[in-house]
Amino acid sequence: MKAVILSAGEGARMGPFTASEPKVMIPVGNRPILEYVVQALVENGVHELVVVVGYHRERILSHFQDGKAYGAHIRYVIQGKQLGTAHALAAARAELADRFIVLNGSNMIDARVVEDLLGQKTGPAVVITQSDRPRSYGVVTVEGGRLVGITEKPAEVISNLINTGAYALDATIFPEIERLASQGKHDLPSVVSGLAGTREVAAVRTQGMWVDALYPWDLLRLNQSALASVGDVRSGTIEPNVTIRGRVSIGDGCAIRSGAYLQGPLALGPGCEIGPHAVLLPSTSLGKNVRIGALTTVSNSILMDDVSIGPSSVVQDSVVASGATARAGLMAASGRGDVQVEGEWHEVPQIGALIGEDVELGNGASLACGTVVGTRARVADGARLRGTIPAHGTVL
């Protein structure tokens, strides 16, 4: 059975983290979200994958290549304009026959979700799950295991069961996609909802892991889920008097300087340098070539490749994109913060800072809880920031 993974979208709500890569490539636990999806399929014996790519597709291609390294055989289909999920699936039509699986590349899942879907042997099926914020998703109405309809982002809570965006479908879906496209609807839930009017669509409830990131701070939840299964690996140079507790994965060529305190779960990519007496607390992922200065504390954060945080800094509940650098004394501590995303304000109970790619922060920069710093922004020494700093902006 083939599987289609929809990975063309930008993920505009992810703020600075999708400036130069698609949402599916954001790393959690040091692996792109899409890798978890591929792994869940391969573990269930689904090796023939069609990945629909679009926005910054080179990032996906150069990471996964032909898929052999992941035990899969991947073919790529380009969706030129990202009109919607149904439109994306239609782009893969030439690659598909018989029954096939459709998954969303930006939802982190485990093998159980795929197993539950494969348990439904015939006919169209949709995987549903319980959610603690159903109003952000498509809420499903189900009668005796059969899908009645999907209501997108209902104003009032009618149920806490939502559509996960994981389906088993067959070629009969394509005429339905065309029919709705002529009405200007390009999203897959509308198509499947319409299909349920004429055919029996099974609603398969899963107990497997399904974690979605709607907003950048949700990435920290995905990261925690990812690190739940991190391996205990020691590589590189670990100097004397380093304390390591819990499950900590340390990559090749890392240097952990004396007096550092590492409390797992943690994942350190290859080539990281952790300064003397630095403190790394759960659940933190450091990408490749990350440097943490002396006496710096990092907790529950994602620091992507090539990030450098100077000495005597505090980074909590934060996400820092590739190549961002901070000189000495960065303050990005956690607390209640208001964050603006795509013009809407959100109150987040625990958040540090959200820092974009290649941002440069001068000595002693202090970021209020929930500060968003756009890609390539430059921040001068001693600056105190709050709110959103636009991409390429300069703060004096």
Added chain:
Amino acid sequence: MCGIVGYAGRRNALPILLDGLKRLEYRGYDSAGVAIVGSRLQVEKDKGFIADLEAKLPPMVGTTGLAHTRWATHGPPNQVNAHPHVDCTGKLALAHNGIIENFAELREDLEAKGHTFRTQTDTESLVHLIESLYRGNLEEAVREALHAVHGSFAIAAIHADEPGRVVGARNESPLVVGVGPDENFLASDVPALLRYTDKVIYLMDGEMVVLTPTSAVVKDSQGTVVERAPERIAWNLEDAEKGGFEHFMLKEIFEQPKAVHETLLGRVANLEVDGFFTEGFTGVKLVACGTSYHAALVGKYILEEIARVPTDAELASEYRYAHGPQERPLVILISQSGETADTLGAAREAKRRGCRTLAICNVVGSTLTRESDKTIYTRAGPEIGVAATKTFVTQVVALYLIALRMGLDRGLLGYEEADRLKDELRSLPRAVQSVLNQSRFIEALAEKYGDARDMFYIGRHVNYPIAMEGALKLKEISYIHAEAYAAGELKHGPLALVGPSTPIVAIAVRDAVYEKMRSNIGEVAARGAPIVAIGTEGDKELSKFVDDVVYVPKLSPIFYPIPVTVVTQLFGYYAAKRRGCPIDKPRNLAKSVTVE
């Protein structure tokens, strides 16, 4: 330079040989052929790509065979000159990579003895020589024949009377043995074997190997058995496949952030670079060919600026035949494959002159690494596109590492300054990525300027060799005529060629010669030439003087070659793509040039 594959096993040899050949196509591809021993010897060969040959092959049955892909050196590419070659009896088939120097004398001698020659190749002399010495034992005949032959070669031979046996030999051309259960392989390079086995034996110069389905016995030139355990290859075949990208070249361009990470991995913090020499010499000589020579030219500026050591760059093909002065500099040899014939010759010449040698190489265990005192591997992973991209960039990164270590050891670089430079080194993968993120814009520029018949690349200081590398990329894959000039030299001649139909790529990053570049840009602008500048992010002035600007991130000036190179790679790639050129296999070129 050519590629050889051999097989002795239980399976039908043909598909295995063809698959192996395709993975060696980068070594040359103007003609190809297959020889298989079943009930008799069958040979099929033709001019053109391997796929063309495959399409017209008759059924060939047999479990022993050899195959060859050719890149012509002696005799034009055609059906007759294609390998394998057969003897007068039609029982012996031979494939050869390299050059037989004394082939003319051998030929005269053999023709006098009544052998009929069909081709103009040097190889055929060897075929008839082996035939004349054959007395029922192919291995002995080959050994005897090789004693009479001078030159560089790797060969594979089969005989109709000895099914199940392939004899191989090497002298100064690469040959590896693949060891499998109940089957054994021979190939010019590891990718041809990887689908079938990850256990290989590297042959040394002067050695032979006899393959049967159950054994691979290595012997020296006297026929004494050499015991050598197979080595395990860590990289896998998928590394060598395109994975969704339209061309290997584009895939390899986009792999550069990862490749640079690999080059730097574990080497920056303490500048531990595989232990090479930093003292005991007064100067450095960088020696290489082609794109690697451009890395050497960049290296001259890097070593002189960071380590303050007098440095000189020279072409390997010139160095090896020149009479060196009395001084004994450290000789740094740069080669992606480690099999480039001229660079190997230069390594031997350096040894002869009493110099210590350091190799910068991408292929582990290659001849250059065995013949040099020390090696720094670039770890770029296999590169299949003929135009070098990630291997060039990682060579330059290795030179930065060497310069830093050397500067510290020679006491000419302070620790504070070294720390600052280390931070810059670590930022290079990001600098590359930021150029890749602009690939759509660069593609649009290639659309705009790609109709030109001639283009000029200009730069100064460390970016002058980068202009040369940019022009080379454009020439080799898009076939647009491109020349590079040190910008200060324009007024000494080339300016006469500049006009509205010659677009200029000007490297005008913010460095010590920025103002000078600005006036050079003025010179070409005054002649009406359209100008694409490569400038530093935040430079708001530049766009007023030129037609288009591609911005690279701000770095210490000495590090600009890395992102600037990536701009020129993408420009060259997209210019070639819109012209429909065979980007991964440009005409008349081969990946590693293992002949002089």
